[in-house]
Amino acid sequence: MTINTGAPVVVGVDGSAAALDAVRVAAREAGLRSRPLRVVHAFAWPLVAAPLGPAPFTPPTAGLRGQAEEYVAEAVAEAGKIAPEVPVSGVVVDGAPTSVLLDEARAAALVVLGQRGLGGFAGLLVGSVTVQVSARAGCPVLVVRGEARADGPVVVGVDGSDLSAEAVGFAFEEAARRSAPLVAVHAWLYPAPLAPGDLVPLVYDLAELDAEEHRVLAESLAGWAQRYPEVPVRRRLVRGSPAQALVEESRTAQLVVVGAHGRGALGGLLLGSVSHTVLHHAHSPLAVVRHRPAPTR
Ligand SMILES: Nc1ncnc2c1ncn2[C@@H]1O[C@H](COP(=O)(O)OP(=O)(O)OP(=O)(O)O)[C@@H](O)[C@H]1O
Ligand SMILES: [Mg+2]
Structure with missing residues (x-):
């Protein structure tokens, strides 16, 4: 079998705990399928005025763009802990999360998403990105929710x-x-x-x-x-x-x-x-x- 080639397993991250759960499952899935893992954060320019880059005299990771890079870096590190044998890459892509992830799905073997994200509200069962991507993606979508167990049918x-x-x-x-x-x-x-x-x-x-x-x-x-x-x-x-x-x-x-x-x-x-x-x-x-x-x- 060719190891870790072909269409990647893509995981969407937004800095939330649910997305990190998705990363752990995605890393395992990539390992099971002998596929590379691609961590994607869609970065949408905010509508409100906010500093996009670091302010003068702050570290380069400050500002929203830097935060986006940190989400990806954190996820890549987490995936490495779960499945060290899987090659992992990470990208920040400009655009709205749903359209970025639907685009990614075109070339992916599987897209993995968390049940919820950073937005939403307390009673929300599933976030809007996950609902829309799972309904429209061109590849299977794995929504990580409940208990991720390795036994059972x-x-x-x-x-x-x-x-x-x-x-x-x-x-x-x-x-x-x-x-x-x-x-x-x-x-x-x-x-x-x-x-x-x-x-x-x-x-x-x-x-x-x-x-x-x-x-x-x-x-x-x-x-x-x-x-x-x-x-x-x-x-x-x-x-x-x-x-x-x-x-x-x-x-x-x-x-x-x-x-x-x-x-x-x-x-x-x-x-x-x-x-x-x-x-x-x-x-x-x-x-x-x-x-x-x-x-x-
Ligand atoms: N900006 C993003 N980039 C990449 N993946 C994302 C992004 N936003 C959300 N996701 C993925 O979608 C999952 C669910 O997040 P979603 O945004 O649907 O829920 P929410 O933030 O709780 O609610 P909503 O955004 O609908 O108010 C996340 O766990 C993550 O996997
Ligand atoms: Mg959201």
Whole structure:
């Protein structure tokens, strides 16, 4: 295997404790994937008048720009402690955090973000940068929240849509990489249309539907299970809310994986409602998969 080449794992930092948590997870991820780590701080020029550079007779690190450099340096040092074998670079990029990180995502294998940042307010569950980047990035986004544990299964939410198929592929790859079992959760409440224009019966037989949902789950997993025979898979069919089932599973998971959208993809929505809820309430790190990750084997 080539060591530490190819698209980097990118981690966004803003000087917050949550971003440093993200750095520790990102360093481990880069090590697991044999990829370099790239620490990025987006530096937006403030709207209020403030000294941008150091005032005369102060050290060169004074001022906002210097502070930005310090955020990056601190993160690079932290990553070095966690994964000394991983090459780490750090940059300050001018621009708004969301657009800088979306740009970075184009050339990244994975973008890692903290659940919160320096801004926000006390009750905020997930910051706006994280919500927007996880919904729109061109590569999978790992949101570091809850307990970052090295044991427990990888959990994936399956709804039978194309996007959840991509999430399933990513989840198998992650489970194989971590030598972890995979739990595939498919929850359903009522018959749901699989495609626009599908007709849903007014009267239905629950046992028949159960069998149908079993089939949806089995079909979503079939090809991937063949490709990753070493990954033990547990199927969980739940009659209830998918978001609630995934949040429950996240209590013991090392990673939860969802697609950015599912069956109900509404053009205007940043994230599907299940992904949105899990992003706000998961007890473990969460990967949001929007585009098919490049196959690694
Ligand atoms: N300027 C930035 N440069 C790079 N990454 C950033 C920047 N700002 C935020 N991030 C990343 O996004 C994560 C979440 O921060 P975010 O800004 O979304 O939350 P917040 O500051 O609590 O709330 P908000 O900014 O929405 O008021 C951070 O942990 C970090 O990983
Ligand atoms: Mg912020």
